[in-house]
Amino acid sequence: MTKKRRVFDIDFDDQPEDVPAGTEPETRRGPMAAAITENAAALAHRQQAETAIREENDRLAHQFVELKKRGLIVDLVPIDQIYSEKLIRDRAPKRDAEIDELKDSIKAVGLSNPIQVEESSEGWELVQGWRRLTAYRELYKETGDPAYARIPAGLMAKGARLEELYQRMVDENLVRRDISFAEMAQLAVSFAKDPQTNAVSPHDAVDKLFVSAGRQKRAYIKHFTTLIRNLGLVLRFADAIPRRLGLDLVKRLEDNPDLVVDIQHALLNTQRPDAETELAVLQRFAKPVPAGTAPRPVARSTAKTTFKLTRPEGVAKCTAADGRLEVRLNRDFSELDRHRLEQAVQAFLDTLSD
Template structure:
């Protein structure tokens, strides 16, 4: 008779009591789902807006930093620029080289923007007096709206006046045509504006210049303080002539009055005449021009030479008291200052 083996088998109790069902997954209604989705969208939008504000703040700070450093450039209407804040170091008389600057601007444009500071109702000029003057004249002469707006670097408001003057002065020190009289006049005006000694004003404004150059400027300060109101064209005085005049002012107490009398004797003088009077006063040593030398006897000789030039053949004729050049060239269109320099160079070559 066979034997049956019995095995113990354990079954998990998975039986479900009769009459019950497994718990169903939790379900949200339409309103709850909409509220949840809207909250997520609002949160995402707020995060995006916060990022935009942060980026705008960063850009605004960067813009103000560039602006403070004068690195923002734009086109500024020339009629919105004032020149009241700083005393200019340029003479009020006509600039003989301004036409050359205007011709350059018309040909190739303005390569170096001016510098302005924003004000409540416009802009204040910091650097670029001649460039602004050229644009304004070109606009008046041509009516071309191209010259109604000038390239300018925008500078933030509030920079110390001392620094603004130094910026203007240091820019002009690299120019060869700024005269000692113009630099001296700026120092006089600055000293009066700041309530300081004019010598200190020279040292502060022209700290970038050498000691010798500052000494020359102080000499011209002395000249302008002594006879400046009697001079019509102080910017035309060369350094040597100015220093000679100052030496006579220091050694002869009557020299200032004598020099004024000489200048008053020719009230309707131009720059060349005034300079001739001043040089005569220096060489005469007593405030009066030297007596002219007796004229040399005139010769009847006549010399003619021909020069081959790129413009053509120049025919030159020299005789007593006369030198004539015939060339197919419009000499009347040449800048008067260039003509004067050429004539001086020519005459200097003829000195004995």
């Protein structure tokens, strides 16, 4: 009689005889365990991929910021969103004669060298490319072509040091054929007056701004800063003063500082419709006085004119005399921005010279 098999008897496969001693047999896994293992492996792979993507994005972001700091990211910027107020331009007030030549080149082949702008709260602040921007604005005004409404520009990140922005502008303009010593000196004088810069004097400003210029050229610019500081407000064609004449005038002023008043008086009392007339006046004073010859004093008038003007601040009392103009008003003019005050006086003198 055969032996009955119990219901709960389970037959296990015999262990294979060829398993090496000390080796545990493979553990059997169910479907759920296999799914969990596969999901964990997929999750780990995904996390590794995300980490690699984040690292790559960080690298590209740092690279983008670095390129932007250097102004190498270029985009088309609307010309009406570009301002030139942060930096004092080393430009004569008259229109640049080479703008027309530049406009013809832009119409023929486009703009090969983008301007440089710094991001600002109102738009973009111009760093380099004043002539190129002027050409685009004139072309858009003349043609109405939307192609000139936006200009290729290198986008610089906000927050660059002011001295660095000035140096960029100066380095670009040093290659210009027409930039005068007076224009470069005016920039140094204005830079030294700017409270945001660390220039102690105009000479110090020249060393900071014109690093790429030779030592001799910097010396010439420093001499012209003396000329601009003494005569800048009465000169109408300062950019036309040749190097030799400027140096001679500075030497005369160093030998006789009181000569400043005589030159100012002569310029203010001379009609100067062109640069040649003004240069003729300056050349008279640049001639050295022979040894033993006392300089002939300039005849001064004793006449005086006084008048009053009613202003919102009160009554302005004005006195005009030979070599002197005085305005008395109940207002603290020292509170005004120096650059703004200088521009107002310059406009006032220009009006009198017309």
